[in-house]
Amino acid sequence: MTDMLVAHPGIKSSPVFTQDEIEWVPWLEPLTPSELTPAHWAGLVDEARSKSDYFMLLVRDPGVLEARTLTDKDIFYNPDGGLPRAERELAALAVSRFNGCIFCASVHARFASTYSKRRDEIQRLLGEGVGADIGERWNAIVAASVALTTTPSAFSSEHVRQLRDARLDDLAIADVIQSAAFFNWANRLMLSLGEPDAA
Amino acid sequence: MTQASSDIIDQLVGIAPGSALDAIRARRPRARANAERTYRELFAPQAAEGLPLRERLAVAAFVARLHRSEPAAAHYAGLLVEETQDSALAAAVAAAAASDAAHGPYGHFPSLELRSEDRDGPTWAPDAEQAAALGPRLMAAFIHAHLVVFHPRGAGRDALRALLAAGFSTTEIVTLSQAIAFLSFQIRVVQGLRLLAG
Numbered sequence: 001m002t003d004m005l006v007a008h009p010g011i012k013s014s015p016v017f018t019q020d021e022i023e024w025v026p027w028l029e030p031l032t033p034s035e036l037t038p039a040h041w042a043g044l045v046d047e048a049r050s051k052s053d054y055f056m057l058l059v060r061d062p063g064v065l066e067a068r069t070l071t072d073k074d075i076f077y078n079p080d081g082g083l084p085r086a087e088r089e090l091a092a093l094a095v096s097r098f099n100g101c102i103f104c105a106s107v108h109a110r111f112a113s114t115y116s117k118r119r120d121e122i123q124r125l126l127g128e129g130v131g132a133d134i135g136e137r138w139n140a141i142v143a144a145s146v147a148l149t150t151t152p153s154a155f156s157s158e159h160v161r162q163l164r165d166a167r168l169d170d171l172a173i174a175d176v177i178q179s180a181a182f183f184n185w186a187n188r189l190m191l192s193l194g195e196p197d198a199a
Numbered sequence: 200m201t202q203a204s205s206d207i208i209d210q211l212v213g214i215a216p217g218s219a220l221d222a223i224r225a226r227r228p229r230a231r232a233n234a235e236r237t238y239r240e241l242f243a244p245q246a247a248e249g250l251p252l253r254e255r256l257a258v259a260a261f262v263a264r265l266h267r268s269e270p271a272a273a274h275y276a277g278l279l280v281e282e283t284q285d286s287a288l289a290a291a292v293a294a295a296a297a298s299d300a301a302h303g304p305y306g307h308f309p310s311l312e313l314r315s316e317d318r319d320g321p322t323w324a325p326d327a328e329q330a331a332a333l334g335p336r337l338m339a340a341f342i343h344a345h346l347v348v349f350h351p352r353g354a355g356r357d358a359l360r361a362l363l364a365a366g367f368s369t370t371e372i373v374t375l376s377q378a379i380a381f382l383s384f385q386i387r388v389v390q391g392l393r394l395l396a397g
Contacts (some may be wrong), residue, residue, distance in 0.1 A: 082227075152302070
């Protein structure tokens with residue numbers, strides 16, 4: 001028997017970029033908690049993620065989910081030097097805004113605002129798009145993230161030079177690269193496996 | 200002489216042990232190790248429970264070519280030939296990507312406010328020769344891969360419906376989606392770090 005899509009009759013569309021909290025609903029059937037084996041629990045990494053439809057759908061391939069999650073956590077949460085957390089979130093947001101992932105952008109706009117305390121500029125990036133002027137250093141981070149996001153990539157030595165001019169050391173530049181690259185992974189999953197729900 | 204790294208990103212970038220870039224990657228050790236692990240979970244020969252390895256590698260070779268990333272494209276094309284010994288398939292994959300002139304991301308937005316940001320772009324479809332060489336499952340997988348690589352905001356329920364109709368299970372679709380999305384990350388890390396190396 002062919003697997004089926006999941007219907008979500010009651011959802012409220014979320015058609016613009018926002019910092020508001022919105023949900024995400026899957027188009028394919030997630031696993032239920034009673035179906036989880038020890039390998040699945042390991043794949044979820046955090047037990048609390050069994051409450052998330054997104055992770056319960058991805059856990060169908062638990063080895064890949066576990067590795068994805070550990071990659072994500074180290075790129076964004078590793079506190080050892082490099083780019084401040086707020087700016088890793090800014091890179092994630094710029095990629096999400098450019099790729100058009102409204103859900104990802106909402107989450108990472110909130111994180112970027114919280115960690116930077118520059119909520120108004122984050123809101124301008126959401127409203128105006130990735131060309132918004134939000135200061136030399138942030139413009140360089142956004143421009144590099146956006147260039148890396150085009151397919152094929154337009155990231156060039158000019159972007160590296162602008163980041164160095166903005167006083168990012170090479171570890172911080174590597175953090176921009178990894179944060180932006182990771183959101184090219186995350187956006188594609190979120191955009192192709194479900195949709196936002198503002199209900 | 201020190202051993203070259205077996206880490207695939209290190210290999211594709213050309214990172215020598217003890218180099219400055221090696222030291223930088225070592226500051227994010229779990230990202231490094233788990234990017235490598237994701238690659239092995241998806242593409243190593245023992246990985247393929249569910250989605251067949253032949254299909255994973257064909258999609259990987261196609262996706263790498265779509266990114267116009269020569270080191271990655273050569274690597275995955277090599278893995279495909281090694282695994283399948285099928286040079287006709289490898290040629291079909293290369294031809295499928297070569298005919299493509301897309302530049303992403305493009306697509307439409309759901310609201311009037313964002314209408315000015317709408318951009319059109321191509322959808323990939325195989326010619327008759329490619330369709331015959333690939334077969335219906337790989338054809339469906341390639342259509343999906345092109346969509347997700349170039350205009351993921353254009354990916355909707357219909358795209359998944361097409362994969363289900365081609366015979367993919369939900370779990371296989373998850374693995375396929377992870378493969379395409381992971382490569383979109385891995386190839387960008389390689390491209391970015393190559394430029395950082397200068």
